[in-house]
């Protein structure tokens with residue numbers, strides 16, 4: 001199997017950085033005719049060397065028994081595992097310093113498969129707000145049919161506010177999982193991960209069941225924020241976004257302990273939320289440039305944010321650069337992040353009509369949902385990504401008709417700024 005024959009992760013006592021390990025970790029060229037890069041393993045199934053081996057592999061892959069000391073797990077069937085997926089999982093885990101990673105067919109399937117693994121009918125999910133529109137809809141519409149109740153909080157850095165939500169959640173049913181998104185899409189709202197792990201411990205000692213803390217780390221991760229290092233149990237990803245980074249694939253991922261991620265991987269095998277080998281191969285390629293892409297996009301974003309901040313027709317810019325020094329969100333960001341996302345929001349003077357007029361005048365910035373790609377994308381969340389969120393809730397979380405979200409890419413920053421400037425002056 002490809003993944004067990006990887007090279008050393010240290011040279012001369014120096015632990016190699018993920019940026020270095022992305023080029024080869026988890027792949028042994030000698031298993032693929034010396035090919036420098038892993039081939040795409042376009043196969044649905046794998047040949048056993050003996051009937052006994054087939055039996056052993058099924059017992060271990062299904063979780064019926066743990067591998068014996070020295071026994072290698074192996075490849076069985078591409079819904080369960082595949083070399084491209086396994087190499088990718090090893091590399092994904094490296095960024096977060098995680099014991100294990102798992103890849104899934106989309107960000108939503110990573111979230112859904114995780115929720116299905118840890119929730120039972122009657123449970124509540126304590127969650128931050130706003131969540132990605134798809135996650136909000138999943139919790140409110142899809143999962144409510146299975147007896148799962150979401151309870152949200154909006155001020156993720158305010159202990160009293162979060163603990164009020166805990167009381168409300170516990171009055172509704174056992175808290176099966178805590179799901180937070182930080183920074184939040186699209187408003188940049190911040191959740192204090194230390195606070196949430198404390199809250200999970202408190203729920204554990206009060207009820208005897210400690211919920212896991214799962215963090216949707218799509219907007220910053222894994223480069224500028226590693227939730228597992230701040231006490232979270234699981235980091236969830238839409239790999240479609242920064243990790244994939246070229247707006248040409250859809251995939252998801254999760255990192256955490258071998259026990260928790262193993263449980264999610266078994267649900268994945270059961271329900272078939274696995275990614276295909278070609279997508280995994282594309283992601284391996286993407287991860288080689290993830291660090292430089294993320295850095296460049298964030299540098300560009302800061303310059304774009306500074307430009308927008310000075311504009312008469314722009315009423316506010318939700319970029320962390322403009323948080324007051326005594327803002328609790330700034331303090332939490334300094335604790336748990338090492339950079340700001342290249343995706344942020346700003347408000348235009350007016351409402352939907354003014355926002356649309358501005359968007360329709362842009363030429364370099366492409367009008368599309370999604371984020372984290374090499375190109376700058378811009379959209380109007382209230383009418384697109386978050387249109388499924390009821391209006392009163394949208395207003396409560398600051399997702400108004402004047403809000404515009406931009407995901408700054410890796411183009412020349414001055415070209416992006418010139419485009420925004422010409423659209424503003426012609427309003």
Ligand SMILES: *Cc1c(COP(=O)(O)O)cnc(C)c1O
Pocket residue numbers: 106107108109132134135181185216218219237238239240241250251252
């Ligand atoms: C896009 C996104 C998702 C969903 O991911 P898909 O890959 O589109 O399924 C989840 N969370 C966040 C924060 C996202 O931006």
